[in-house]
Amino acid sequence: MAGLARYMAVLRLFSEGMPTWTVAEMADALQVPQSTAYRTVRDLLSEGLVEMSAEARYRLGPAFIEFDRLTRLTDPLMRASADVLRAIVHGAGVPGVALLCRLYGREVMCIADFASADASFSPSYERGRPMPLTQGATSKAILARLSGKRLSKLIGVEAVEAMRPELAAIRRAGFCLGRGEIDEGLAGIAVPIVCEAEGLVASLSLVVESHRLAGAREDRLRHLVMSAAHEIESLLNHDHQARGPLLPSGEAVGGAN
Amino acid sequence: MAGLARYMAVLRLFSEGMPTWTVAEMADALQVPQSTAYRTVRDLLSEGLVEMSAEARYRLGPAFIEFDRLTRLTDPLMRASADVLRAIVHGAGVPGVALLCRLYGREVMCIADFASADASFSPSYERGRPMPLTQGATSKAILARLSGKRLSKLIGVEAVEAMRPELAAIRRAGFCLGRGEIDEGLAGIAVPIVCEAEGLVASLSLVVESHRLAGAREDRLRHLVMSAAHEIESLLNHDHQARGPLLPSGEAVGGAN
DNA sequence: TCATATTTCTCATTTTTTGAGAATACCGCC
DNA sequence: GGCGGTATTCTCAAAAAATGAGAAATATGA
Secondary structure, three states, rough: OOOHHHHHHHHHOOOOOOOOEEEHHHHHHOOHHHHHHHHHHHHHHHHHOOEEEEOOEHHHHHHHHHHHHHHHOOOHHHHHHHHHHHHHHHHHHHOEEEEEEEOOOEEEEEEEEEOOOOOOOOOOOOOOOOOOOOOHHHHHHOOOOHHHHHHHHHHOOOHHHHHHHHHHHHHHHHHHEEEOOOOOEEEEEEEEEHHHHHHHHEEEEEEEEEEOOOHHHHHHHHHHHHHHHHHOOOOHHHHHHHOOOOOOOOOOOOOOO | OOOHHHHHHHHHHOOOOOOOOOOHHHHHHHOOOOOHHHHHHHHHHHOEEEEEEOEEEEEEOOOOHHHHHHHHHHHHHHHHHHHHHHHHHHHHHOEEEEEEEEEEEOEEEEEEEEEEOOOOOOOOOEOOOOOOOOHHHHHHHHHHHHHHHHHHHHOOOOHHHHHHHHHHHHHHHHEEEEEEEOOEEEEEEEEEEEEEHHHHEEEEEEEHHHHHHHHHHHHHHHHHHHHHHHHHHHHHHHHHHHHHHOOOOOOOOOOOO
């Protein structure tokens, strides 16, 4: 293992179930000598990607929080959708959670969420948690708008074949409704969001308790999410125009902050 | 530049003022040939630390969001304080923002914040934003509980000398009150939080509009923040006991999730 | 289709990383 | 203040990887 991959391999060891590691454990898990593991950890330490916990144990460091903020402030999707998520949840009139999700490697990840104050449930989709690509309205809405080539690479040709009618239906309808596909008792209404110019494929979803989705309300909520998604899309395109597809030449190269 | 530093140097280029970069710009900024810059970006790309934006421009990638979540779920400080921040703000009875901050290199960074629904202001301290070490009640509360040696390393011996009486007063009183030190018109009440066993030095603050801090209310809010901070401290120590200072031997090494 | 800009590749050279163990620093404890 | 054990850093030659300049390939757009 070389270069960045070596460092990421260490960082990927940390998990909810195992949040702190000793150097000996890392060396063991990664099959490298301890002296190498120590050197790697020392580098990560000095960048704040890892920090000391109690007694010879290490945990993830605070640098991620700093970069997360930068992402929140600069990612076009998050910028365009921050207010919209709030508006959807308020407009829904029932307890609900709004989600903005996107492709992340071979998975789908929520990058922004907003729950109504009276939402007593929380969907499995939550900010920063990778989720399977082929289950749930949220994920399917994304798949529906991927190019065939990209889709095949991600899930394989045979899986594409199996999903083709379903994805075509989503493209035609402009939304995807899922009931209990991911979380028992919850239902999701998901709408794709695409911005060619920025290379973005994402989805906006509203998750509510299944039993709230009676006939008329289902229609209302679907329209709510769809128009919100279109609003985000047009914000994305507008921002893209505004800053120009090329250099944001007005802004200084030194950067602000 | 070698190893991790090479990759971090690229990541550190991205800022609020300059959120996307071309490879040529990176190569120029870091004084390396383009072929090297391309290789570095390719590695970052494959780990999701960077991603393509429009037309030959790159931006920070979604991997940070994933690690941020892990941090939120596993960092002892954030775990212990999540509910407490909410409780402080609700208990305050005036518009306010609760902050949990900690050392981050040579700066102080907020790692969790919570604003009351009626807070029409937002303090400069916000989650993930590095702030100066020696200004503001929030930062001073942290400095007050650092060892002399560590303090000298951070701000220099002469600066320590200058702050000594102030920091001693904070230690004695158990809190620090700052009015308009950082943000005009805002005041902060900050209380240090220390957990020796985990090597943590942090502070819990409540930021309100200065004019709300009349005599009796000031006392009440101060007590509110102080008791909340002590609650977090005892949670930290309790958790530390519960998991044991050494191996969490019950949990599998494979990790969950 | 051609022209342009972006990205990857090649390869000899330079630099870094590696691994095993020794040396050192650090800790609690008496 | 020294002791015993653990954590961390250091050493050095061998092995591996990064570097840089330019060529080649690929994508993009008119």
